Amino acid sequence: MREKKSAETRAKILEAALELFREKGFAETSMREVAARAKVATGLAYYYFASKDAIVLAFYQQAKDDLGPLLETAQKGRKLEARLAAMIRVKFTYFEPNRKFLGALMGHAADPASPLSPFAAESKDVREQDLAHFARALAETETSVPADMASQLPKILWMYQMGLILFWIYDRSDGQSRTAQLLETSARMVTTLIRLGSLPLLKPARKAVLDLVAILES
Numbered sequence: 563m564r565e566k567k568s569a570e571t572r573a574k575i576l577e578a579a580l581e582l583f584r585e586k587g588f589a590e591t592s593m594r595e596v597a598a599r600a601k602v603a604t605g606l607a608y609y610y611f612a613s614k615d616a617i618v619l620a621f622y623q624q625a626k627d628d629l630g631p632l633l634e635t636a637q638k639g640r641k642l643e644a645r646l647a648a649m650i651r652v653k654f655t656y657f658e659p660n661r662k663f664l665g666a667l668m669g670h671a672a673d674p675a676s677p678l679s680p681f682a683a684e685s686k687d688v689r690e691q692d693l694a695h696f697a698r699a700l701a702e703t704e705t706s707v708p709a710d711m712a713s714q715l716p717k718i719l720w721m722y723q724m725g726l727i728l729f730w731i732y733d734r735s736d737g738q739s740r741t742a743q744l745l746e747t748s749a750r751m752v753t754t755l756i757r758l759g760s761l762p763l764l765k766p767a768r769k770a771v772l773d774l775v776a777i778l779e780s
Contacts, residue, residue, distance in 0.1 A: 574600045576621065578597075581599060625688070629691075637649075637695065637702065643752075646699065647745055649696075657727075700715060708765075
């Protein structure tokens, strides 16, 4: 009973914080305001979340748990292009209520040293789930991948996805129609490049891509 009440209190504080982040922005919201919105003492809010960063990390974890079954539904079909597009559309749909908040968060998350960065150790579980889904899409569509890129291609696809999400966050077109067009066109281009990537002629290009991945990771 106590554990259930504790989980409910934590969830209430998390939801209150997300509401305020959507309304006011991340930087403009204080923990005191979060506690007031959740109708709990400020000390209790700090008991469950040591900081606003901890709240965002909890949001990432919740998104990971919620998205797991949704991404499973996107893992259908024998064409990599269709799977990539379906997986990324799932993300757009899920994060739509928090698009404005994610945009406001970018100033913090863009810093590689920040725990909120997509590359940070704190978000490793979320990142690894995504990488596993991209690896599965490659394997189940029997996509031919050059040996020198096999271990890195899921990561490259993850970075491609992150670029699209960033574009989507700042897309001001009606219903983010420009993002939909970009996704359709780029998914086709990416899968074509993967198919052509095995050609010996493209070995220097593959090395350049792997060098770029190494730079980004470092």
